[in-house]
Amino acid sequence: MAAKLLRFPLMAAPLTGLLGYAAARADVAISIGHRIIGDQHYIQTEQVAYHEQDGYATEFYVAAHAGAATLGFRRTLPTGERHPHLAQFAGWGAPLHDFVDVEPLAGAFSHTVDAARFSEHSCVMWVDLWRFARVFDALGQPLGPSFIITEELVNYPVEGRVIMDADRLVFTMTDRLQEDNSRGVFVVVTDWSGNALSGVIPIATNAGDPANFGGMSAFLDEGEIVVAWSEGDPFEGQTARVMMRRIHPDLSLSDPLELVPPPSGLVSLKAVTVTGEEQSRQELLVIFIDHPAQTRFAQRFSLSGTPLGEPQPLFTSEHGLTHVAASSAGRLIVLDEEDNQVLGRLYDADAVLQGDPFVVPLIPTAYSAFLQPMRPAAFDDDTLWIVWHEWDNSWIRMHLSSLRPFTPGDMNRDGLVNNFDIDAFVFALSNLPGYAAAYNIPEDAAAIIGDINEDGVLNNFDIDPFVMLLAGR
Ligand SMILES: [Ca+2]
Numbered sequence: 001m002a003a004k005l006l007r008f009p010l011m012a013a014p015l016t017g018l019l020g021y022a023a024a025r026a027d028v029a030i031s032i033g034h035r036i037i038g039d040q041h042y043i044q045t046e047q048v049a050y051h052e053q054d055g056y057a058t059e060f061y062v063a064a065h066a067g068a069a070t071l072g073f074r075r076t077l078p079t080g081e082r083h084p085h086l087a088q089f090a091g092w093g094a095p096l097h098d099f100v101d102v103e104p105l106a107g108a109f110s111h112t113v114d115a116a117r118f119s120e121h122s123c124v125m126w127v128d129l130w131r132f133a134r135v136f137d138a139l140g141q142p143l144g145p146s147f148i149i150t151e152e153l154v155n156y157p158v159e160g161r162v163i164m165d166a167d168r169l170v171f172t173m174t175d176r177l178q179e180d181n182s183r184g185v186f187v188v189v190t191d192w193s194g195n196a197l198s199g200v201i202p203i204a205t206n207a208g209d210p211a212n213f214g215g216m217s218a219f220l221d222e223g224e225i226v227v228a229w230s231e232g233d234p235f236e237g238q239t240a241r242v243m244m245r246r247i248h249p250d251l252s253l254s255d256p257l258e259l260v261p262p263p264s265g266l267v268s269l270k271a272v273t274v275t276g277e278e279q280s281r282q283e284l285l286v287i288f289i290d291h292p293a294q295t296r297f298a299q300r301f302s303l304s305g306t307p308l309g310e311p312q313p314l315f316t317s318e319h320g321l322t323h324v325a326a327s328s329a330g331r332l333i334v335l336d337e338e339d340n341q342v343l344g345r346l347y348d349a350d351a352v353l354q355g356d357p358f359v360v361p362l363i364p365t366a367y368s369a370f371l372q373p374m375r376p377a378a379f380d381d382d383t384l385w386i387v388w389h390e391w392d393n394s395w396i397r398m399h400l401s402s403l404r405p406f407t408p409g410d411m412n413r414d415g416l417v418n419n420f421d422i423d424a425f426v427f428a429l430s431n432l433p434g435y436a437a438a439y440n441i442p443e444d445a446a447a448i449i450g451d452i453n454e455d456g457v458l459n460n461f462d463i464d465p466f467v468m469l470l471a472g473r
Pocket residue numbers: 409410411412413414415416417418420421
């Protein structure tokens with residue numbers, strides 16, 4: 001794996017107004033490297049997304065959509081107050097603006113709960129006494145004031161999820177009492193300004209014993225929403241299982257369905273995603289842990305809750321901090337901390353491990369690398385974003401990595417390697433800066449795509465391998 005450090009060049013702006021901000025942040029150093037996992041090539045970008053010598057940040061959430069990424073996090077201000085903050089990044093990692101204080105009037109110890117992204121907008125969710133949210137544009141300007149999601153849930157919440165589409169925000173919240181007993185999983189739907197489109201929708205309430213955890217939601221086609229959650233506390237010895245319900249467009253609810261019956265009696269949900277683009281072909285991909293064996297499984301279900309195949313074991317680890325994200329095509333990333341490093345495992349849509357587990361940082365870190373027990377990974381189609389951090393007692397560096405698959409020799413960037421790549425290859429070979437500008441990618445990324453013989457540079461020695469690639473030899 002080769003990695004170079006570069007000063008990010010000014011790029012043709014995919015988003016209005018990017019140039020000015022890119023110029024303002026042109027000092028941001030972005031590393032770009034070539035990584036091969038299994039038989040797939042990736043271009044990895046990496047940068048320090050947040051660093052303060054005397055400050056601190058925690059509670060990281062990453063979301064991605066339409067070629068850009070959003071980070072929501074909690075930053076400690078020089079005054080000692082802790083506020084939700086927002087940062088946004090263009091496709092190759094260029095910051096779209098400096099990080100912004102989501103709510104300067106937030107309470108001193110507000111918690112950041114989640115972040116979502118749709119098109120060029122981001123939403124950050126946090127909790128003070130109430131649960132709040134605010135929506136921002138691509139340059140970090142708020143669309144309006146922050147708003148209270150609901151005044152009906154007043155207990156101290158530590159879990160929540162926000163997703164957004166073209167006109168809705170869907171907040172999924174696990175409501176807790178002070179004694180840490182869950183009262184249930186609830187959903188509130190608002191528009192982007194916070195105007196209620198629903199009341200508090202009770203997804204799972206605790207009439208009997210089980211506590212409910214980890215409410216997650218995703219959009220289905222045709223205006224529907226699916227919510228999944230774990231029921232029962234495996235750490236309290238309760239029978240625990242993974243459940244789901246659908247919220248129909250008229251906000252009525254389907255009956256609760258048991259997705260994952262407990263093999264050992266103890267199951268907790270790690271992730272749920274919707275795959276397939278048309279409703280008739282959509283499926284749920286559920287990732288869960290079987291306790292106490294600590295085996296991670298992936299299993300598919302129809303939208304009516306029917307298992308589509310057996311649970312596929314991913315791996316078993318004693319490490320408690322496992323994070324999972326799944327792409328809309330069903331690819332999986334599983335992140336763990338092992339031996340003071342952040343380790344990634346990539347799986348294909350059949351839950352088959354791709355290559356070996358890999359150390360996520362592109363550049364070796366001076367200090368140990370960590371994840372946070374939040375949401376450190378997100379897919380945007382095939383591009384994967386990961387947030388992780390290095391930490392010393394007095395400072396923290398938050399890193400943002402992206403992994404973007406590519407096909408060597410696909411010089412015109414249409415996903416295929418054929419004769420239509422010849423002109424672009426010659427262009428890149430003879431004028432790399434011109435090529436990079438024309439295709440709106442960093443020069444180092446362009447050089448990686450054209451480095452057919454994989455010796456770390458794009459030059460005349462790549463011509464014969466390129467010709468052989470086209471000839472299919
Ligand atoms: Ca091509």
